[in-house]
Amino acid sequence: MKLTSLAVGSLLTNCYILDAGTKEALVIDPGGDVEVIVETLRKHDSELRYILATHAHFDHVGGIRQLQEALGGETLLHRADFPLLKNLAAQSAAFGLKTGPIPHIDRFVEEGDLLVLGDAHYQIVHTPGHSPGGISLIGTRMAFVGDTLFAGSIGRSDLPGGCYEDLIDSIRGKLLCLEDEASVFPGHGEATTIGQERRTNPFLLKDERA
Numbered sequence: 001m002k003l004t005s006l007a008v009g010s011l012l013t014n015c016y017i018l019d020a021g022t023k024e025a026l027v028i029d030p031g032g033d034v035e036v037i038v039e040t041l042r043k044h045d046s047e048l049r050y051i052l053a054t055h056a057h058f059d060h061v062g063g064i065r066q067l068q069e070a071l072g073g074e075t076l077l078h079r080a081d082f083p084l085l086k087n088l089a090a091q092s093a094a095f096g097l098k099t100g101p102i103p104h105i106d107r108f109v110e111e112g113d114l115l116v117l118g119d120a121h122y123q124i125v126h127t128p129g130h131s132p133g134g135i136s137l138i139g140t141r142m143a144f145v146g147d148t149l150f151a152g153s154i155g156r157s158d159l160p161g162g163c164y165e166d167l168i169d170s171i172r173g174k175l176l177c178l179e180d181e182a183s184v185f186p187g188h189g190e191a192t193t194i195g196q197e198r199r200t201n202p203f204l205l206k207d208e209r210a
Helices: 034-043 064-071 079-086 088-093 164-175 194-200 202-209
Strands: 002-008 013-019 024-028 047-052 074-078 107-109 114-117 120-126 135-139 142-146 183-186
Touching (some): 002 034, 013 183, 024 114, 034 064, 047 064, 047 114, 120 164, 194 202
Parallel strands (some): 024 047, 047 074, 074 107, 142 183
Antiparallel strands (some): 013 024, 114 120, 135 142
C-alpha cells in the first residue's frame, strides 16, 4: 500500500491518497489543489475508486466536485454531515473564502462499513464531536481521523454542530482503543501515533484529570 500526503487548499488540509498497488486508489479529504491530486494519481497510474470525506467542512470537501468531474470515483460521506455540505458556500464565506459547487454524494457511509482496496480492508468509524457526521477510517495499524485528533491537540468543538463531550467520547472510545503503534493521520499538521497521544496529549490528560 502506497500512501501519499498532500497539504491542499488555503487551510493546508491533509489530503491522503491510498494506492492499493492494484491500480485502485482512495482519496481522503480533497479540499483543494485538485490539479495536484489528479497529477499524483496519473503519475501513479491509479484509477480513482473512492473519494472519502471525513467530514463536510469546506476545507475538506471543497475540491470534491472538481475531482469528480476529472476522474469520477464513488464519493462517500456520513449522512449526519449532509446539512453542513449543503451549507458549503456559507461555511467558506465565513472565512472570507470561496469554494466550488456542492459535490454529489454517491453513498452515505455508517459505523462498521468496510472499504476494500486491493487486499486491504478499512473500517468506517463514526467519530462525532468536531462535526455531527465526522468519521475516521481505520486500517491495519493506521487511522485517518480528519479533525478529530491532532498531534498534541484535538479538534475544535465550537463550530456549528460541534460538541466537546462527543469529541472526547469519540477519541477515548473509538481511537484510544487502538494499539499504541497505530499511526494517526490527521486532517492538519503532522502524523502521530495513538501511543504518543495517549501519553502526552495535554487535552486528553486534562480531560482525564477532570
